[in-house]
Amino acid sequence: MNKAPKDAEARRAIAPVIVYPNDTLPKPDLSMMRAARASATKVDEVIVPPREGGCFRADAGQFFRITSVEGPQVGDLNLWYAHDLNERFFSGKTRALHGTHVSSGDRLWSSLPYLRAMATIVEDTLDWYGMDAFGGSVHDVIGTRCDPYTGYLLSGVQYHHCCHSNLTRALAEETGLPLHACEFHVHDVLNVFMCTGFTRDTGQYFMKASPVRPGDYIEFFADIDLLGALSACPGGDCSATHTSDAAACYPLKVEIFEPDRALLRDWSPSPANGYDRTHGTRDA
Numbered sequence: 001m002n003k004a005p006k007d008a009e010a011r012r013a014i015a016p017v018i019v020y021p022n023d024t025l026p027k028p029d030l031s032m033m034r035a036a037r038a039s040a041t042k043v044d045e046v047i048v049p050p051r052e053g054g055c056f057r058a059d060a061g062q063f064f065r066i067t068s069v070e071g072p073q074v075g076d077l078n079l080w081y082a083h084d085l086n087e088r089f090f091s092g093k094t095r096a097l098h099g100t101h102v103s104s105g106d107r108l109w110s111s112l113p114y115l116r117a118m119a120t121i122v123e124d125t126l127d128w129y130g131m132d133a134f135g136g137s138v139h140d141v142i143g144t145r146c147d148p149y150t151g152y153l154l155s156g157v158q159y160h161h162c163c164h165s166n167l168t169r170a171l172a173e174e175t176g177l178p179l180h181a182c183e184f185h186v187h188d189v190l191n192v193f194m195c196t197g198f199t200r201d202t203g204q205y206f207m208k209a210s211p212v213r214p215g216d217y218i219e220f221f222a223d224i225d226l227l228g229a230l231s232a233c234p235g236g237d238c239s240a241t242h243t244s245d246a247a248a249c250y251p252l253k254v255e256i257f258e259p260d261r262a263l264l265r266d267w268s269p270s271p272a273n274g275y276d277r278t279h280g281t282r283d284a
């Protein structure tokens with residue numbers, strides 16, 4: 001370990017600055033969205049079985065709700081632009097823009113070179129949780145997804161129902177694309193209902209029992225046409241373990257709602273990002 005300089009404490013005492021002040025982000029019109037939601041009727045439902053994945057589609061302007069049913073259960077969510085799987089949810093930039101955990105009013109942003117709002121969180125029944133004394137909170141964009149490769153590295157196991165595999169199988173079934181092609185489209189997730197943080201002493205990623213109970217839900221407004229995939233994580237409520245069949249696991253319900261389109265007449269789907277993509281060259 002290197003010797004600290006004389007002014008080490010003064011350097012540590014420098015106050016942080018927010019990397020991306022988000023007051024200039026395109027703001028969602030939550031009151032318009034909620035008025036539209038009040039008019040909406042259910043048009044589809046998908047039940048994702050425990051330790052499995054399932055796909056759903058939500059057109060721009062529709063709402064999708066993920067609900068805990070039967071028992072406390074964490075879900076791993078992937079989103080793609082329905083017409084181009086290359087445009088996918090970008091958990092890293094969503095984290096940089098909104099923070100480690102997301103709730104009502106926050107948006108899920110898409111990958112480069114697209115970077116536009118994919119979905120807006122309009123309701124979160126766990127928003128009361130806030131940040132606990134361990135630095136834990138709900139619905140994180142700091143984790144990745146449980147996967148069999150990390151499981152093999154750490155434990156030498158061949159386990160096939162990690163979220164990565166569940167999402168891969170679900171996407172293959174939905175699109176008809178080969179399994180291994182789908183695997184490359186699976187990406188870092190929104191950890192729905194999961195309670196996580198980083199330990200203050202070692203900075204390690206931690207999880208703890210999710211506060212979710214049957215009936216709790218998180219609901220999104222689709223800012224663009226979406227294909228979604230959700231995995232009911234083999235960690236169950238993620239209070240103890242994952243990457244095995246040891247934890248108690250429960251289904252998750254996804255519902256799609258169609259609003260009265262007249263209430264969306266002043267709204268349009270997220271536009272393409274305005275960066276010109278010349279990257280400093282004269283022409284591209």
Ligand SMILES: [Zn+2]
Binds near residue numbers: 232
């Ligand atoms: Zn998982």
